Amino acid sequence: MSRCSFGDRASDRHLCQSLVDWFGLFARDLPWRSGRSAYAALVSEAMLQQTQVSRVVDRFNQFMKRFPDVESLAAAEQMEVLAMWQGLGYYSRARNLHQAARVIMDRFEGVIPSCPEQLQSLPGVGRYTAGAIASIVFDRPEPIVDGNVQRVLMRLHARRGEQSGSANINWTWKRAAELVGTTDDPAAFNEGLMELGATVCSRNSPSCDSCPLADHCRSLEAGMVDSIPRPRKRAARTALHQYCVVFRRRDKLLLQQRAGKGLWANMWEVPTIESRTRISSESIVDRFPVPLVDIERIDRFVHRTTHRDVTFHVYRGSTRQRSGHWHDIGHLDEVPLSNPQRRLIAAVLD
DNA sequence: AATCCGGGGAC
């Protein structure tokens, strides 16, 4: 197994030190890096899952202002937590983070644990996030592997294949563990590895001229940087149609909450029926959950997610129904709505 | 091992 592609220990120590030194000089000034509380790390790591740093910075600051500690988050209503997450996507992260705060209060006396096993017992905290908190906050020599680390180490050792292949994933965890075990500063090493991937060893046009690890890089040596890792092929998207009717009564809109599983779970929406295929306007009226007096088509657009093309068919409607959750138009920010829901509501109200 | 879960930025 251990081939010559694994550097010897002296070489590894040099590599780690080069990276730690580089990180000390070039680390970006990010909000969750000041203070270094375990709570800030937990929140930022949850937000950063599959999400780029630039999209998170403002949202992290807002979230921390509203929920400054584990206790305040644990005490919050789910609706408000989801509303703070609105637009970030992958809303199970918010539900899991909220639940994690309650577990920390109930089972860990309000103190975020430092050992990876206990961290991983928290909902939404997997191998990566547990390792990140353990190493970055508590200085433990725990490895972490995210998309950046995977790409950097594969390039460093000229590993062929896709990032997502299990052989490469296992190999990368092993190599990351080996490296973090040789450094004196696991926190700076792990963050440096991710930082390098995000800013220098980027997916498309890496800046090898300014890379602190260029002397160690097998794929640079072999001229293979651009072909590692190989792009993965993705499954085709499936179609989904949503027929959405905006009911307005004075300054209120009728809203409903989505199911607890699946797309946009537990998020809110205007009354909607879903179908895998297009359906006629007659069957819309027949199947609609709210008794319709009449409807008028306003808009239609396609919202694309990773796995679906969702066509939103947008109507304005009227009803005599008084029951249900009629929400103030001026306070829609307090309601967790997906981005396409905000878009269609705006299209009808404007 | 494969699939699902959002949304947007970069190309």
Added chain:
DNA sequence: GTCCCAGGATT
């Protein structure tokens, strides 16, 4: 159009 992003849970 494509790919990817400080991944995790579920099947």
